Amino acid sequence: MPENDLETPGGRDISSLGFDSSGILRLEWARGIVIDAPNAQLAMDRVNAMCDGRPTPLLIDMATTESVSRAARAVFAKRCDASAIALLGASAVDRVLANFFLGVNSAPVPTRFFTDRDEAVRWLMSQGHDGA
Amino acid sequence: MTGRDDDRRLEELVDGIVVLSSGDLSNRLEVSPARDGIDAVTTGINLLAEELQSMYEDMEVRVAERTALLEAAKAELRRVINTDELTGLASRSLLQEKVAEAVTGAGRGPQPALILLDLDSFRLINDSLGHAAGDAVLREAALRLGAAAGARHLIARLSGDEFAVLVVDQEPDAVLEIASRLSESLKDRIVAGGVAVALTAGTGVRLGEPGLRSEELIRDANIAMHEAKKRGRDTLLVFSAAMHEAAKQQVHLVAELRTALATDELELEYQPIMDLRTGTIAGTEALIRWRHPDLGLLAPDTFLDAADEAGLTVEIGHWVLRNAIAQTGRWKSDPGLPADFSTHINLSPADLHHVDLAPYVEDLLVRHGVEPRHISIEITETAIMRGGPEVAATMQSLNDLGVRIEIDDFGTGYSSISYLRTLPASQAKIDKSLLDGLTTDRQQETFVAAILQLIHSAGLGAVAEGIEDREQADRLRHLDCEFGQGYFFSRPLPVADMTDLLAHRDGAAA
Numbered sequence: 001m002p003e004n005d006l007e008t009p010g011g012r013d014i015s016s017l018g019f020d021s022s023g024i025l026r027l028e029w030a031r032g033i034v035i036d037a038p039n040a041q042l043a044m045d046r047v048n049a050m051c052d053g054r055p056t057p058l059l060i061d062m063a064t065t066e067s068v069s070r071a072a073r074a075v076f077a078k079r080c081d082a083s084a085i086a087l088l089g090a091s092a093v094d095r096v097l098a099n100f101f102l103g104v105n106s107a108p109v110p111t112r113f114f115t116d117r118d119e120a121v122r123w124l125m126s127q128g129h130d131g132a
Numbered sequence: 133m134t135g136r137d138d139d140r141r142l143e144e145l146v147d148g149i150v151v152l153s154s155g156d157l158s159n160r161l162e163v164s165p166a167r168d169g170i171d172a173v174t175t176g177i178n179l180l181a182e183e184l185q186s187m188y189e190d191m192e193v194r195v196a197e198r199t200a201l202l203e204a205a206k207a208e209l210r211r212v213i214n215t216d217e218l219t220g221l222a223s224r225s226l227l228q229e230k231v232a233e234a235v236t237g238a239g240r241g242p243q244p245a246l247i248l249l250d251l252d253s254f255r256l257i258n259d260s261l262g263h264a265a266g267d268a269v270l271r272e273a274a275l276r277l278g279a280a281a282g283a284r285h286l287i288a289r290l291s292g293d294e295f296a297v298l299v300v301d302q303e304p305d306a307v308l309e310i311a312s313r314l315s316e317s318l319k320d321r322i323v324a325g326g327v328a329v330a331l332t333a334g335t336g337v338r339l340g341e342p343g344l345r346s347e348e349l350i351r352d353a354n355i356a357m358h359e360a361k362k363r364g365r366d367t368l369l370v371f372s373a374a375m376h377e378a379a380k381q382q383v384h385l386v387a388e389l390r391t392a393l394a395t396d397e398l399e400l401e402y403q404p405i406m407d408l409r410t411g412t413i414a415g416t417e418a419l420i421r422w423r424h425p426d427l428g429l430l431a432p433d434t435f436l437d438a439a440d441e442a443g444l445t446v447e448i449g450h451w452v453l454r455n456a457i458a459q460t461g462r463w464k465s466d467p468g469l470p471a472d473f474s475t476h477i478n479l480s481p482a483d484l485h486h487v488d489l490a491p492y493v494e495d496l497l498v499r500h501g502v503e504p505r506h507i508s509i510e511i512t513e514t515a516i517m518r519g520g521p522e523v524a525a526t527m528q529s530l531n532d533l534g535v536r537i538e539i540d541d542f543g544t545g546y547s548s549i550s551y552l553r554t555l556p557a558s559q560a561k562i563d564k565s566l567l568d569g570l571t572t573d574r575q576q577e578t579f580v581a582a583i584l585q586l587i588h589s590a591g592l593g594a595v596a597e598g599i600e601d602r603e604q605a606d607r608l609r610h611l612d613c614e615f616g617q618g619y620f621f622s623r624p625l626p627v628a629d630m631t632d633l634l635a636h637r638d639g640a641a642a
């Protein structure tokens with residue numbers, strides 16, 4: 001299950017990060033976070049560390065994200081160990097944020113926005129990857 | 133949330149958009165915790181504003197970078213335009229700019245003056261020692277002129293071997309002193325291509341005058357320099373109003389000459405060349421004339437210099453070749469030509485530098501059905517000696533065609549005589565100045581006899597020009613000179629008279 005990781009530098013920005021039982025790496029941003037380049041990079045480094053070089057499906061819960069800066073989007077546009085990314089949101093705001101990223105920056109791996117967690121998981125599982 | 137609350141939020145959203153549209157792209161709209169549709173629109177607008185702001189910033193950075201690059205390129209271009217690459221001196225365009233500045237900025241004191249120098253016979257250095265040596269000479273000349281002028285005055289290289297010095301704030305005496313120092317500075321030998329060469333220059337000075345425009349300063353210095361060049365090597369001349377008048381007339385003459393070429397005002401007269409042994413016609417020399425609408429028939433010495441300066445020499449040379457060969461073709465048909473008859477055509481050094489001269493002549497010969505032996509090309513001794521490899525190659529090509537080559541003005545140049553044996557020439561024409569005193573001065577007769585012997589021993593035939601009386605003709609025949617021309621036999625004749633003479637050649641010309 002995803003674990004809390006509050007003690008790592010910048011860890012407070014990430015509410016939890018860890019593999020679920022189906023091998024999907026889940027990242028949940030802290031409530032009300034403003035994502036900018038440094039914490040975006042930190043998250044990416046953390047994800048890469050967890051994946052350890054293996055292509056891994058990644059589910060990002062961004063339901064409570066306040067905003068994502070342009071510089072942060074540029075960080076997410078770089079290739080990481082994720083083999084596919086599902087962006088999970090709840091509100092119209094999340095949809096705008098997610099799709100702005102998808103529209104403006106070309107994602108390095110298959111990336112889609114979902115409002116339904118199960119659907120997101122199904123989609124991730126259907127993407128080809130080595131699995132964890 | 134209540135409808136009233138939504139109205140307030142929408143109003144805030146509109147206000148925020150108004151601020152953004154006023155140009156303040158840093159403004160961000162507040163997103164409420166509701167994260168509803170209004171928040172989604174607000175978020176979208178924030179994101180778009182951020183995107184636009186970022187694009188503008190990127191663009192500004194790029195514009196600044198490109199502007200800096202452009203400025204650097206402009207500075208480099210200006211440096212290239214303002215500098216003569218070979219010598220590092222100022223370029224013509226920088227000189228023009230600085231002359232204009234000096235003229236505009238001159239107060240009541242000494243006016244800016246301009247000194248132009250053109251190296252004498254520099255082409256000979258390039259032709260004989262090669263361009264690398266020529267460039268080395270120019271660099272050394274530039275250094276010396278720079279040292280002689282001093283750092284206060286701008287020194288420029290205007291073209292191949294032409295230099296200029298702009299002198300400011302100096303009285304006329306001082307300007308002339310600088311001019312003299314400049315030409316003196318060139319005279320110490322320069323070693324280039326393993327050979328020591330001594331330079332001289334034609335120098336033209338234009339002293340400044342209040343009210344004189346910069347173009348006039350440059351133009352007048354040029355006129356003075358060209359006049360100096362005409363007077364011979366190592367000459368320094370200060371511009372005078374009379375020079376300007378002469379230059380204006382020259383410009384007028386050149387314009388008229390261009391018209392003359394286009395409107396067929398040029399024509400050829402033909403002076404018979406006699407075989408002194410038999411008294412029969414051996415050939416004719418084509419001599420160019422200009423039937424000027426106001427001045428009447430002009431001899432070549434009145435306009436060929438102008439033609440040369442205007443770069444019309446080659447065009448005129450081609451005109452003469454075309455017309456003389458065509459006329460020879462017509463005579464061949466009617467009334468017919470003696471077997472050894474040849475039409476003599478004078479060509480200038482400029483004509484001989486054109487590598488396509490021989491094919492051009494060949495084409496004319498074919499077109500007019502003239503056998504090459506009926507054409508003789510006269511080239512002055514000086515042109516041959518100064519001509520270099522291109523002239524030698526052209527002479528060889530003409531000779532290969534079967535066209536005869538004649539050395540004109542023989543005995544007036546300063547050449548070594550050893551070249552006589554190696555040239556592809558068949559005749560040499562001795563200058564009329566050598567005939568002075570031929571019949572009255574025993575020593576002169578001996579001298580002419582020696583020259584004729586020299587020509588014969590090189591395997592060439594001899595032609596004497598400027599024969600004015602029977603005594604001279606008899607004496608030359610006695611000295612074994614084969615051919616002669618001059619007023620004694622005939623003045624140059626219009627085509628019709630020359631045709632008549634050929635038709636009645638059995639009657640003998642003199």
